[in-house]
Amino acid sequence: MKTEQNQMETVRHSISHLMSMAVQEIYPQVGLGVGPAIEDGFYQDYDLPEPITPDILPKLEKRMRELIKQNIEFKQHDVDFDEAYKFYKHDPYKTGFIDDLKAKGEKQVSFYKSDWFDNLCAGPHVKSTKEIDPKAFKLTRIAGAYWRGDEKNKMLTRIYGLAFATPEELTAHLTMLAEAEKRDHRKIGKELELFTFAEEIGAGLPIWLPKGTIIKDELEKLAKEQEELYGYQRVSTPLITKEDLFYTSGHLPHYADSMYAPMEIDGEKYYLKPMNCPFHHTIYKAKPHSYRELPIRYAEYGLCHRYEKSGELQGLMRVRSLMMNDAHIYVRPDQVKDELKKVLELHQYYYNLFGIDKVTYRLSLHDPKDLGGKYVDKPKEWQENEQILREVLQEMKMNFVEAENEASFYGPKIDINIYSIIGKEYTVGTCQLDFSQPQKFALTYINQDGVEVMPFCIHRAPLSTHERFVGFLIEHFAGNFPLWLSPVQVKILSVGENHIPYCEQLMKDFKAVNIRVELDDKNESVGHKIRQSSKEKIPYVLVIGDKEMNSQDLAVRVRGQEELLNIAQDKFNEHLQKLISTRSLEL
Numbered sequence: 001m002k003t004e005q006n007q008m009e010t011v012r013h014s015i016s017h018l019m020s021m022a023v024q025e026i027y028p029q030v031g032l033g034v035g036p037a038i039e040d041g042f043y044q045d046y047d048l049p050e051p052i053t054p055d056i057l058p059k060l061e062k063r064m065r066e067l068i069k070q071n072i073e074f075k076q077h078d079v080d081f082d083e084a085y086k087f088y089k090h091d092p093y094k095t096g097f098i099d100d101l102k103a104k105g106e107k108q109v110s111f112y113k114s115d116w117f118d119n120l121c122a123g124p125h126v127k128s129t130k131e132i133d134p135k136a137f138k139l140t141r142i143a144g145a146y147w148r149g150d151e152k153n154k155m156l157t158r159i160y161g162l163a164f165a166t167p168e169e170l171t172a173h174l175t176m177l178a179e180a181e182k183r184d185h186r187k188i189g190k191e192l193e194l195f196t197f198a199e200e201i202g203a204g205l206p207i208w209l210p211k212g213t214i215i216k217d218e219l220e221k222l223a224k225e226q227e228e229l230y231g232y233q234r235v236s237t238p239l240i241t242k243e244d245l246f247y248t249s250g251h252l253p254h255y256a257d258s259m260y261a262p263m264e265i266d267g268e269k270y271y272l273k274p275m276n277c278p279f280h281h282t283i284y285k286a287k288p289h290s291y292r293e294l295p296i297r298y299a300e301y302g303l304c305h306r307y308e309k310s311g312e313l314q315g316l317m318r319v320r321s322l323m324m325n326d327a328h329i330y331v332r333p334d335q336v337k338d339e340l341k342k343v344l345e346l347h348q349y350y351y352n353l354f355g356i357d358k359v360t361y362r363l364s365l366h367d368p369k370d371l372g373g374k375y376v377d378k379p380k381e382w383q384e385n386e387q388i389l390r391e392v393l394q395e396m397k398m399n400f401v402e403a404e405n406e407a408s409f410y411g412p413k414i415d416i417n418i419y420s421i422i423g424k425e426y427t428v429g430t431c432q433l434d435f436s437q438p439q440k441f442a443l444t445y446i447n448q449d450g451v452e453v454m455p456f457c458i459h460r461a462p463l464s465t466h467e468r469f470v471g472f473l474i475e476h477f478a479g480n481f482p483l484w485l486s487p488v489q490v491k492i493l494s495v496g497e498n499h500i501p502y503c504e505q506l507m508k509d510f511k512a513v514n515i516r517v518e519l520d521d522k523n524e525s526v527g528h529k530i531r532q533s534s535k536e537k538i539p540y541v542l543v544i545g546d547k548e549m550n551s552q553d554l555a556v557r558v559r560g561q562e563e564l565l566n567i568a569q570d571k572f573n574e575h576l577q578k579l580i581s582t583r584s585l586e587l
């Protein structure tokens with residue numbers, strides 16, 4: 001699995017060299033910025049003498065296919081610094097990379113030569129273009145990207161491409177992308193009036209509208225119920241805190257760039273919290289604990305603020321204000337495994353509930369070379385704890401990959417990606433085993449021998465943040481939420497004015513049994529009202545005219561179904577209650 005992945009990355013990056021060849025044939029003096037393989041494809045940044053439009057992409061593709069068919073070999077060779085500088089004297093970007101390598105203390109730099117195209121690059125590459133399927137890649141779009149990601153620098157032209165092992169995989173991916181565009185949470189969120197952003201409030205600060213707030217509240221209700229079953233205790237902590245807390249946690253000074261600037265109150269600096277952990281540690285520390293009390297599980301839907309660059313903000317997926325389905329579990333070493341299993345079991349329960357069929361797990365490990373730098377310098381603990389996570393995943397028979405140098409600074413973690421119905425991937429949660437923060441906060445419990453020892457801390461957030469998870473759900477369901485999550489569950493449409501009092505009575509009946517109901521009694525045609533409610537993706541629509549009033553039976557339009565359902569009011573209520581109480585995906 002892992003090696004296949006690496007091979008695909010090599011193919012993707014090699015195709016970007018071919019793209020550069022095709023570009024350089026048109027613009028011999030082109031400057032070359034970064035050009036990595038990315039998920040599903042690759043990109044390359046260019047400094048071009050003129051702006052280009054998407055018309056150029058098919059031309060480049062055609063030329064790249066010709067190059068692939070020539071079975072061009074990629075040959076690595078090392079070059080002295082002087083020679084490399086001379087080679088790139090026209091290109092300030094490549095010389096910038098050479099400067100970096102020189103500063104790192106390298107003796108020589110690596111080039112890859114494919115036919116006439118010689119390129120500063122560490123590789124790896126395919127041996128020859130024979131390994132590339134000319135029908136399994138596509139150039140997709142052109143974007144602007146600042147040199148070194150810095151707005152003060154020149155904006156370069158970035159060309160993106162997709163590449164897969166087979167043409168079938170490429171087609172499937174393109175179909176998924178087209179479908180994903182239709183399901184874009186920003187578009188549907190606006191149409192369904194779920195959330196918005198306001199210039200006067202600020203970028204990346206989502207405003208939940210009444211209907212979006214219902215979804216958020218339903219998710220919170222679900223989390224509270226489940227956490228209650230698993231023995232969590234709810235806590236609530238402030239949005240701001242004195243800076244000392246973040247020095248203890250290690251967020252300051254290292255994480256300062258991702259935090260909002262401090263405010264001064266009574267001569268002291270206060271920060272908006274970027275995460276809830278230090279607060280929960282403080283609660284744990286407020287009183288002594290015995291080994292018998294553990295695990296202690298503190299849960300909070302905590303509102304956090306993080307500074308994200310404005311260029312990186314994206315709908316609900318990348319925001320500056322986020323509400324996390326957070327909890328911290330303090331456990332004894334002998335409880336770690338069982339507790340982690342419970343956490344993952346809860347993850348699975350949620351994913352089943354939302355009809356998420358594909359979930360991938362990645363065990364993120366430290367890099368022994370970076371102990372004492374990026375990672376806490378405790379080699380033995382790293383090894384032991386990584387093994388615990390590995391065994392948990394193995395014993396739960398979960399498919400997972402391992403990735404070195406992806407852990408958090410305080411411990412290894414399990415990263416979880418979920419896929420929507422159409423196969424789009426979302427990073428939602430991590431489950432982290434922390435053996436460093438408890439020490440920084442001097443957290444202890446009294447063990448069986450009466451000795452003060454340190455607990456482990458598990459960080460988890462299976463429902464991610466409200467922002468990211470609701471964004472995912474919108475795209476997963478294309479706005480067609482299951483009944484229990486639907487902001488409006490039943491909509492009543494009156495045919496004529498004389499039916500309104502009966503409709504109002506019906507509405508009262510539904511409200512009395514906690515059904516979220518709306519009445520459309522506007523003086524408009526029934527056809528118009530039906531079209532409107534179908535745009536709103538309402539699960540059940542009742543049209544009330546003479547026939548319904550006289551028979552007291554309901555004619556129900558079920559979302560996505562042609563046939564009308566004729567059903568007695570009490571039977572319909574029973575049906576609704578059953579679907580809601582089981583949080584069913586059916587209608």
Ligand SMILES: [Zn+2]
Nearest residue numbers: 013112121123
């Ligand atoms: Zn390369």
Ligand SMILES: [Zn+2]
Nearest residue numbers: 275276277459
């Ligand atoms: Zn945490």
